[in-house]
Amino acid sequence: MNSPNTSYTARLFREFKASFVKDLRSYFRYPAWVVGEFISTPLWFFFFALGVTLFAPVASTANVRGLGTGITYFFFGFLFIVLFSTSVWGVGQSVRNEQESGTLEQFFLAPANRATLILGRWARIFLTDSIIIAYTTFLLYLLGGTAISVLDPTLFLLALGLYEISLIGFGLFMAGLTIRIKSYNSVGNMIFFGFMILTGALFPVTSLPTPVRYFSMLIPFTYLNDIMRHAALGTQMILPETLEYPVAVVAAVAMMIFGFVAFNRIEQDARVKGSIATS
């Protein structure tokens, strides 16, 4: 139990831990879903990767146009998709799940920070996503002999950290959206697939038509995808290095702040209008 002397940070950590454990328990309560996730995620990867290899130079496993081989290039696209889905389908849908289970009121009435509770869900998804990515990497090595390596691990991890910061911000925004928009699945699908194209997750943004590219440059994930791919495969960056790093940091932090503010505003608005529990 919290005492008045309990420090704010310690309380937040306890809330976060409780939320993480709760989400982990809920996750393992449905073993069919766990097994399904472990089967379907690599299948998505292999299915698309095989399609992409049709376009790679014949009888070549060498670095293709500085993009790595078809498989390795696509592997990082797959990684971005798995990570990004955390925002839309994991963090974003957490509020909707509580709403559908009829536990949203308890969730909102608890003397805990809402954002910390949502972060607990993010942490659980980050853990399971990491296991799935590691397992797919291992499968890729076993089945095709392709070993995934990263040229600059430090830069890659830094970019991954910024990516996660952005994901939390965007996930909070999406969580707020689920309070506003009830047909979340359709909106979520559109945003998910739209971002996959616009942020250069699967192919370079330079392949997009010029007007569309301007939209891409407004999204933080575009820079983070680009830096991670650059760190892993040595691909050319879309901006000069000295400019892209600070832009990425600012964009990631801005996304985080935007997510928190948007979520709190939408929640307050929903409390006033009484629309929190309407499903």
Added chain:
Amino acid sequence: MKSTSGLRADVQALSAIFWKGLKHHLRYPGEFAIYLSLPFLFTFLILGMGNAVGGSNAASFFAARTGTTNIVIYEILGSAVWMVSWVVIEDVGTAIRDEQIKGTLEQNFLAPVRRFTLLVGLSLTDVVITSVIFLIVVGVAVAVVLPSSFLTIIPAFLMLLIGLIPLFGIGFLFAGFVVRFKEPYIFTQIVNLIFATLTGTYYPVAFLPYWVQLISDALPQTYVIADMRRIMLANQTLVNLYGSLFVLLSLALAYPIIGYAVFRRVERKAGVTGEFSKY
């Protein structure tokens, strides 16, 4: 007064189930829009990734492996058939479980309608829905990319209609598994992905390991996709394709019989064990 036995009763029941299913689809236009947009989206993704990997020679690398430079039609045919299969598996396979969750399964099973009629009624709705999806998706793509071959859409569509029969049989089989094991959505996702991977949706089946090709050969979509590509991209006629047509017709006979037999067996067992009322 409506009759409750004989052919007329069957037709009345079929008509009622058909309209009910159609109304259900019309009530969720967003879902239909997604079924229409996903084939284009996936094709666009594959094209984008392929161009990123293959560069200016992507089309020639693709042609060296597939025998055609018309990438859009090649991929859109695979996408469209995959979406058709997705709808059938999701609708027919999970329909019984949906009724179970809504609490209307008992009313359906107590109605003086044969189970076979019930399943065929569900399938009839899907014949219309999937035909519309296929004709819009492939029609638009062919009209834009290959207008001179627009009429080849007719034999391609006939191929699809034949392929739908075994697919419904697989749907019946799946419906039985869902009654037995519950968890329809994760089953649906895995089965749809396995079908996409094994049936040559975005690449020739010959790309797969030999033992996997044996499984592919048992799936109707493999023949439908390959034959459609031959019809639209290699000017083949249905007469030329008599060999695979014969195999497809054999599957059209085998799958519904096996699927219905399994469904009946599971259903009888579920009636004895009380499985129907379990969630």
